[in-house]
Amino acid sequence: MPQPTSAPSPAAAIAAAASTGVRSCTPLGSSHAWTLHRGELADGRPFFAKVADGYAEALGSEAAGLRWLAEAAGGAAVPEVLAADGGVLVLELVREHGASADAAAELGRRLALTHRAGAPSFGASRPGWLATLPLDNTPGERWPEWYARRRLLPYLRDARDRGFLDSADAAELERVLSRIDGLAGPGEPPARVHGDLWSGNVLWSPEGTVLIDPAAHGGHRETDLAMLQLFGAPHLDRILAAYDEAFPLTEGWRARVPLHQLHPLLAHVCLFGRSYRTPLLDAARRLL
Missing domain, CATH: 3.90.1200.10 (Aminoglycoside phosphotransferase (APH), C-terminal lobe)
Incomplete structure (x- = not known):
């Protein structure tokens, strides 16, 4: 009798979306319908990721919006979209600092x-x-x-x-x-x-x-x-x-x-x- 397949781990899902390995992946909890993660890709780039089953359209829309905003010459900065595939959105990690x-x-x-x-x-x-x-x-x-x-x-x-x-x-x-x-x-x-x-x-x-x-x-x-x-x-x-x-x-x-x-x-x-x-x-x- 065939056994049910389990969903890939967040690290595996992020690796598949980014078409590269993942050196580290730390869970950061959840927000709305997605789980949040940070870590490092195999090529050394630090990332922030959202993983959500059933909300691929929402994450894809967010990725498209970030890319569109980034096209504004001299405009407000947005994180680079490293990957967006299915229910996974991988972004460059933003280092945070105090407001001035x-x-x-x-x-x-x-x-x-x-x-x-x-x-x-x-x-x-x-x-x-x-x-x-x-x-x-x-x-x-x-x-x-x-x-x-x-x-x-x-x-x-x-x-x-x-x-x-x-x-x-x-x-x-x-x-x-x-x-x-x-x-x-x-x-x-x-x-x-x-x-x-x-x-x-x-x-x-x-x-x-x-x-x-x-x-x-x-x-x-x-x-x-x-x-x-x-x-x-x-x-x-x-x-x-x-x-x-x-x-x-x-x-x-x-x-x-x-x-x-x-x-x-x-x-x-x-x-x-x-x-x-x-x-x-x-x-x-x-x-x-």
Whole structure:
């Protein structure tokens, strides 16, 4: 009788994806649906890896996003993709270092160059992911309509269907949706955005800041800045000031921060439940 085959070890899966041996592989725990590892390839390159069964598309989308962000001349640094195959993503290991005001200012300037690199449209040619949540990246021409249809409505429905938001909560968010054209501010061309730029996805290395875990797409540049402000970031004022000097923000951008924070807050409701309901509704009420 044939015996069931066991899944390869993480080290074996990483070696197969990278087409080379692995000298060492240390588990770092897990995040969402994937396990995390660090180690050294046979050729001496240190690596960081994610391994996930059933989420190959999510890891492939992350790899494509990193490569796309890396194409922005002079833009914010991202780790090199060493391999991406099936449910394995292998990246260069980033050495971390304490944050500094000078590095924060440099991040602001480089992020401006990433955004200036632009995108063909709002959205992307590939499906997106935010952690384990799929993102509808169907391209669109107008940001307010695209943001409402492809970012807010799907997660609002999901949160309501799962009982994390009630009908009164949903009604408040629907009021924002009904006014989104007036709330969105002056029109801007699609920017090349990271898409999940909270402070935990900014690594401070001796060589400068490095951005990880993107949900990259053509979006509104204020989205990345609003995400940095959602959970705070070291030397945030320096980041924003340097960005504004390099790529001046349009009038009223601070009042629009809650609009851009609605999507990540909805995502947190869908991922983690009602604990994020209050900050979500607070953001909506600041817009009404």
